[in-house]
Amino acid sequence: MLLRPSDFRIRFHCWFSFPVLPKDMSRILFCILTLVSFSLSSLADERPNIILIMSDDMGYSDIGCYGGEIETPNLDAMAKDGLRFTQFYNTGRCCPTRASLLTGLYAHQAGIGHMMGDYGLPAYKGDLNRSCVTIAEALKPAGYRTYMSGKWHVTPYRGDKAGNPDTSNWPLQRGFDRFFGTIHGAGSFFDPNGLTRDNQHITPENDPDYQPEGTWYYTDAISDNAVKYIKDHAKQNSGEPFFQYVAYTAAHWPMHALPEDIAKYEGKFDGGYSPARQARINRLKAMKLLPDQWEVVPQVGNWDDVKLKEWEAACMEVYAAMVDNMDQGIGRIMQALKDTGEYDNTLVMYFQDNGGCAETFGRGKLVGPLERPEKPTLPPMGKDELQTEMIPPQSRDGYPLRRGDGVMPGPPETEIGYGRNWANVSNTPFREYKHWVHEGGIATPLVAHWPKGISSQGEDFRETGEGPLYDSPAHLIDLMATAIDLAKTEYPKEFNGKPITAVEGISLSPAFGGKALDRGKPIFFEHEGNRAVRDGKWKLVAKGVKSDWELYDMEQDRTEMNNLVDQKPEIAAKMAEQYETWAKARGIVPFGSWKKEQKKVKHVSAKPGDTFSGNSSPSVAKSVFTVSAQVSELPADGVIASQGGSNMGWALYVLDGKIHFCTRSGKSLTSASAELPKGANQDFEATVQRKKIVLKANGKKIATVDGSPLIGSHPQDPFMVGIDEGGLVGNYPQKNDFGGRVKSVEVVVK
């Protein structure tokens, strides 16, 4: 281990504390001091500081230096003076990405094979295990100071209003000297749940260490605390290197931003998806990030079909503002490095945790008022009142929660996501989104900046005039190996007496000198049954546990448009075998296979407003069953009762003066229909048999239909009375609330 400058300081102190020095002694001491100061400068720590900056839920082409229209001058400048990886990979989702980057392992090996749920298997505990070390734990014994600002999300957040949480797996217990941020993975940007300083939950209002002059905004808070750690380090620990992890939650939902940042993008997206996407394609091509031979994936959204255009455009304006604010903060971090003299010898790497997010968060049905009331309508929260909700029911100053189509995003009490169509723009030119391991889910920019350590030219760089591009595929697992390499230390075999899983990644040092990586093994992916293997130019990939493998040549077709699995069966078979071997050795099992055989729910009685989901909904899969409903205030349209959605389920409904009962199993829809009997009160009964459906009213048979009406598997959507929400079972409108009255509904499974 290297001698640290601080070791010398201790010895200086001893010498100077001699009370009296004879004359000869002072001459000798002068010589010694000269020698020591000479060796001090020659031994001054040459090892770089390392800062990893990660953003949340962003697409490959969002930032300026990867083709985006969002203004990111600070990241662009880092790219120009540093380098850009074209094929860096994350894991496709928040928790596994964080587990992997922190530990240098595949997420399953760190115990985070999915998210924060505990499924009983070692690879799926949902809590960072002790068979791994974090980069902070690995670098600390080598003399690095360690700081973190931002989102943790590798231990379950156990929200607690009393503020006495289980801190055993928080950053300070995993190698970090100081921490500011959130334990949970998502929340308000104006009042995040699980906000924490070191080991203490805090509120934006009661944190003595950070009270900004303007509005408290989480992205700014992450940047400002990161800056503070750099400046404090220069004051208190100068001469020692540091590792800092800055994990932004921008631009994850909810779309929250500051008005001044949103104003910059007002009107920028009024033209809709196509112009934004085409401009990105043009810039990606001009930047040499999109070769001509790649076929850009089709656009998902059709602007002509968008009813609330102003609202839809505003979602992207706020998203852009969130990214813009983050870039401003990264500018302040880079300035702090300059101000403290650490700019030249700090490796800063920026990347994203997963691709653009197509989740429907906060979209659809209106919750709360469409417009903000003139004044707060609820009591304000107290200064010390902790936020424990991911979706707070009100803002701290008392405005009620508002979400759903048409609620303009941005303010603290709104909870909106930007939706699938914009996510498709974010992920230009790639397929799929966050969750999947096609390129749209796992491809991220990686901008590396290190004046002292990155060459301006290298044999495997592609020159662009705006900073070199670097094409070797690399992955989050490589960040630990890189940190170990640069810190000139060893990856531990044991830590706190426990054996540590061998690191999976390789050092990225060759990249900084412009040399290709020699990995000698493939890179693997698994999330929610989505699987992939990247080996050289080949990528084998599949969606979900049951679907077939697809094979792509990433040099010719990184947009994954031409599946070569039938043309190259030997390559596909070999890679599939590599996947199985890899997965087995790491305790990875087919997603969801841990679910135990559920107890059958054979009888459910329900009233209006009742919802029975998951294991509490009737076990109608592959079973004969009867639905009976007592209805009054007829005639009226709408769904009397439903269970399931567009893939599996059943529904009893009135449409166009007829009573219908249908079952759906995959593509097969079986419907029994009859004229609605006269009379305001009716007792309906539908029986699903193996080969037919029988529909009765008041005990009298009114319709029979032959077919195969059994439902193939348990429906995902709940059993609901008076409505069908989410996916629709039958052919009726999305707005289908029953206009009459449902007294009761009973489902009996045979």
Ligand SMILES: [Ca+2]
């Ligand atoms: Ca994420």
Ligand SMILES: [Ca+2]
């Ligand atoms: Ca449904």
